[in-house]
Amino acid sequence: MFHGDTNKRKVFGLPEHATRTALPHTNGPRTHYNEPYRLYNLDVFEYELDEPMALYGAIPLVVSHGLKSTNEDTSSTVGALWLNPSETFVDVGEDSSGTKTIVRWISESGIIDLFLLPGSSPRALYQQYGQLTGTQELPPLFSLGYHQCRWNYKNEDDVASVHQKFEELDFPYDVLWLDIEHTDGKRYFTWDKRQFKHPVEMQQQLSAHGRRMVTIVDPHIKRDNGYYIYKEGHDEGFFLKDAKGKEYDGYCWPGGSGYLDFTSSTVRGWWAQQFALDKYKGSTVDLFTWNDMNEPSVFNGPEVSMSKDATNIAGIEHREWHNLYGQMFHRSTAEGLVLRHLPREEVLELKTSHPSDQVSVDLATVHRPFVLSRAFFAGSQRFGAIWTGDNAAKWSHLQIAAPMLLGINIGGLSFAGADVGGFFGNPSEELMTRWHQAASYQPFFRGHAHLDSKRREPWVFGEPTTSRLRAATMARYALLPFWYTTFYEASVTGFPVMRAMWLEFPQDVESFGLDDQWMIGNALLVKPVVQEGHTSVEVYFPGGTSQSARIMSA
Numbered sequence: 001m002f003h004g005d006t007n008k009r010k011v012f013g014l015p016e017h018a019t020r021t022a023l024p025h026t027n028g029p030r031t032h033y034n035e036p037y038r039l040y041n042l043d044v045f046e047y048e049l050d051e052p053m054a055l056y057g058a059i060p061l062v063v064s065h066g067l068k069s070t071n072e073d074t075s076s077t078v079g080a081l082w083l084n085p086s087e088t089f090v091d092v093g094e095d096s097s098g099t100k101t102i103v104r105w106i107s108e109s110g111i112i113d114l115f116l117l118p119g120s121s122p123r124a125l126y127q128q129y130g131q132l133t134g135t136q137e138l139p140p141l142f143s144l145g146y147h148q149c150r151w152n153y154k155n156e157d158d159v160a161s162v163h164q165k166f167e168e169l170d171f172p173y174d175v176l177w178l179d180i181e182h183t184d185g186k187r188y189f190t191w192d193k194r195q196f197k198h199p200v201e202m203q204q205q206l207s208a209h210g211r212r213m214v215t216i217v218d219p220h221i222k223r224d225n226g227y228y229i230y231k232e233g234h235d236e237g238f239f240l241k242d243a244k245g246k247e248y249d250g251y252c253w254p255g256g257s258g259y260l261d262f263t264s265s266t267v268r269g270w271w272a273q274q275f276a277l278d279k280y281k282g283s284t285v286d287l288f289t290w291n292d293m294n295e296p297s298v299f300n301g302p303e304v305s306m307s308k309d310a311t312n313i314a315g316i317e318h319r320e321w322h323n324l325y326g327q328m329f330h331r332s333t334a335e336g337l338v339l340r341h342l343p344r345e346e347v348l349e350l351k352t353s354h355p356s357d358q359v360s361v362d363l364a365t366v367h368r369p370f371v372l373s374r375a376f377f378a379g380s381q382r383f384g385a386i387w388t389g390d391n392a393a394k395w396s397h398l399q400i401a402a403p404m405l406l407g408i409n410i411g412g413l414s415f416a417g418a419d420v421g422g423f424f425g426n427p428s429e430e431l432m433t434r435w436h437q438a439a440s441y442q443p444f445f446r447g448h449a450h451l452d453s454k455r456r457e458p459w460v461f462g463e464p465t466t467s468r469l470r471a472a473t474m475a476r477y478a479l480l481p482f483w484y485t486t487f488y489e490a491s492v493t494g495f496p497v498m499r500a501m502w503l504e505f506p507q508d509v510e511s512f513g514l515d516d517q518w519m520i521g522n523a524l525l526v527k528p529v530v531q532e533g534h535t536s537v538e539v540y541f542p543g544g545t546s547q548s549a550r551i552m553s554a
Contacts, residue, residue, distance in 0.1 A: 002064035002078065002101040006094045009066025010512050011101055012500070013079070014039065014090055015411040016057040016376075016388070018049045021403045021500055021515035023062075026052060028093030028102070036089040036104075041323050041375045043297035043304045046392060046424060049400050056295055056389045057376035058323045059411035060088055062103050063117075063125065065502055067509065069099070075506040077125045079117035081132065084110045085323040085377060109320055122503045123495055129412050130494025133379040136414045137334075138491040142212055143288075143370040143385070143415075144483045145174030146473050147446035148457065149214075152181035155195035156202050162457060163206060171458055171470050172477045176206060177214045177290065177448075186254035187227050188217045189280050199282035207286040214372070216290045219262070219329050220297070222254035229274065233260055238267045240318070243309040250298035250306065259296055261312045262328035263321055268335070275336030285341065288370040289333050294326035295375045326375020327383070334383040337369035372444075376413060385415035385444045393422030393453070398435050399530045403515040405442055409496035414487070416498075417444025426454045429465045430532065436469045438528035440476040441520060443483075443497050479524075486521035497521070505542040514540060 002009065010022040014037050024032030033051070039058035047055055060082040068074050082088065084107040091104040115132055119125040148166070153159050159176060166173050184190040191199050203213050221230050221239075233239055239258040240248040250257050261267045277283055298306050308319035318325075371384035380386065388404050391397040401418035408416045420439045421427045427435065436458075439445050449456055458469040476483075483497075490497050499519040501511035517527035517539060527539045 004066045004069050006098045011064045012410045013062045015059050015408040016055040018400050021406040022513050023092050025093045026091045036091040039088040041295040043295050056374045059378045061411050077119040077122045079125050081115040083113040085321050086110045126494040134382040135494040136381040136490040140368045142174045147175040148173050149177030149448040151179040151451045172473050175212045179216050187222050191282050203284045212286045214288045214290050218293045220252035220257035223256045241311045248310050251300040263312045268332035271332045272336035275340045291373045294329045296325055323377050327377040327380045330373040330383045334369045334371045338367050341367045381413045388418040390423045393425035393427040395532050397422050406500045406515050409498045414490045414497035415443050417442050419448040424450050429461045433468050434529050437472045440472045441526040508542040511542045
C-alpha cells in the first residue's frame with residue numbers, strides 16, 4: 001500500500017506489458033483493465049496492445065512516485081520488489097478515498113521474498129535496487145550503434161552485398177545479424193555449409209571495416225545424436241525431464257528438441273565453454289550472440305511454453321523457476337563470450353579455483369560481451385540487452401514502443417529497444433522514417449524484419465527516404481560519447497539511461513504521466529513524431545511552470 005493522493009502519485013514498473021508507463025488500474029474506482037497484470041514469460045505471436053497480458057519478460061518491481069501529502073513541495077519515490085520467478089499476478093488500484101494506492105501480489109508457488117525500497121528520491125531508489133539485483137552492464141561501444149538484421153540474410157554473397165551498400169552510401173552501422181537459417185538444420189553453433197562456406201573470412205571482411213556480426217543461438221537443442229551439442233548434453237544428463245522422468249521433448253524450430261537445465265551451474269558452465277573459438281567452429285572474437293525463444297518457447301507446449309511439471313536436474317518443477325529460465329540462459333551465454341578469450345585449460349582452472357561470477361567480472365573488464373535476449377527477469381541488466389519481441393509495422397506499435405521501453409528502464413534494465421519498422425509486415429516510407437528517427441534516441445537501435453516481410457534496408461525506399469534515415473542514424477553516432485557516458489553512469493549507479501520525465505523532474509506533477517517524451521541522461525529531451533501525417537509535436541518542458549512548445553519536424 002502506497003500512501004498519497006492518487007491524483008498526484010502514480011505507480012510504474014511490472015515490465016513487460018504493452019501498456020502505458022504509469023500503470024493503469026486493474027481494480028477500484030478507476031479500473032482500466034478487468035484482469036490483473038500477469039508476469040509469466042511467454043512467446044507471444046503478434047501481441048495485443050493496451051493489455052495486461054504476459055509477454056516475453058517479467059520484472060516484479062513496482063515503483064511509486066508522487067508528491068508528499070504533508071508537503072506538496074517535495075516528492076517521494078518508493079518501491080517494492082516481489083522476488084518470485086513463478087507465475088505471478090498483480091492487481092493495482094486505490095481505496096475509495098483516493099489516498100492510498102493498493103498493489104496486491106499472488107504467485108503460484110515459492111516463498112514470500114519481498115524487498116521494500118524506501119527511496120526516497122529516484123536516485124536513492126535505483127541505488128538500492130542496484131545493490132539488490134545488480135546494475136546495467138557497461139556495453140561495448142560498437143553495440144550502441146546501429147544494427148542491421150532480418151530473418152534471414154541468405155548467404156555470404158547477400159551479407160557482402162548488404163555491407164557494401166552501407167559503405168557505398170556512407171550509411172553508418174556497426175553490426176550485421178544472421179537469424180536461424182544460417183545454421184545447419186537449426187543446429188546452433190553450426191553453419192549451413194552450402195550458403196556459408198567461409199564464415200571466418202566473412203566475419204573478417206566485416207571486421208576489417210570495423211563491423212561485427214551477431215548469430216542467433218537459441219535454447220532448444222535438436223534431438224540428434226549426430227549433433228555434438230545434443231550428444232554431449234544428453235550423455236551428461238544436462239537436459240530437463242518431463243513429469244515421467246524422461247528427457248523433455250518439445251517442438252521448436254529444429255523439430256523435436258531438448259532443453260538444457262540452465263538453473264544448474266554445472267550446465268551453465270558447460271554451455272559457456274561451447275563458445276570457445278576451438279569449439280564453435282567458424283567463430284571469431286568479432287562474433288557476438290543473440291538468444292531468442294528463451295521464455296522458453298515450446299511450440300507444442302501449453303501457451304507455447306514448457307509444461308509446468310517438467311523438472312530440472314535437482315528435481316524441482318518448472319513452475320517454480322519459469323521466469324528465471326531465460327535469464328540463466330542469457331547469463332551463461334554472456335559468460336561464454338568472456339571466457340572464449342582464454343585457452344580451455346585456463347578456463348577450467350579458473351572455474352575450479354574461483355567463483356564463476358568473479359571470473360566473469362574480472363575478464364569482462366577487458367573482453368566485454370554483447371548478448372541480446374528476448375526473455376528477462378530482475379537482474380538481467382547484468383548480462384546484456386533485450387528487445388520487445390515480435391512487434392508489427394503499424395503506427396500503434398511505434399506509439400507503444402516508448403511507453404514499453406520506459407517501463408523496462410524503470411525495471412532497471414536500460415539496454416532495451418524495439419525492432420525498427422516492426423517485425424511483422426511492411427512499413428510505409430513515412431512509418432519507417434518516423435520509427436528510425438524515434439529509435440535513434442532509444443538505447444538499443446536495431447532494424448529487423450520477418451522472413452515474409454519485404455526487404456527494408458535503408459536504401460530500399462529510395463530518395464529522399466534513404467537520406468532521412470541516414471541523417472537520423474548519423475545523429476545517433478554524433479551522440480555516441482554521450483550515450484556511452486550515460487551507460488557508464490547506469491553501470492555505476494543503477495539509474496536508467498532512457499528516463500521517464502519524472503525521474504529527472506520528480507516534483508513536476510504534469511510530467512508523471514508523460515510517456516511519449518523522455519530524457520536520455522539528464523541533458524537530452526526527446527519527443528518523436530509518431531502519428532501518421534503529422535509534421536510537428538507538442539513538447540512539454542518541465543521545471544516548475546506549465547509551458548509547452550510546438551516543435552516542427554522534417
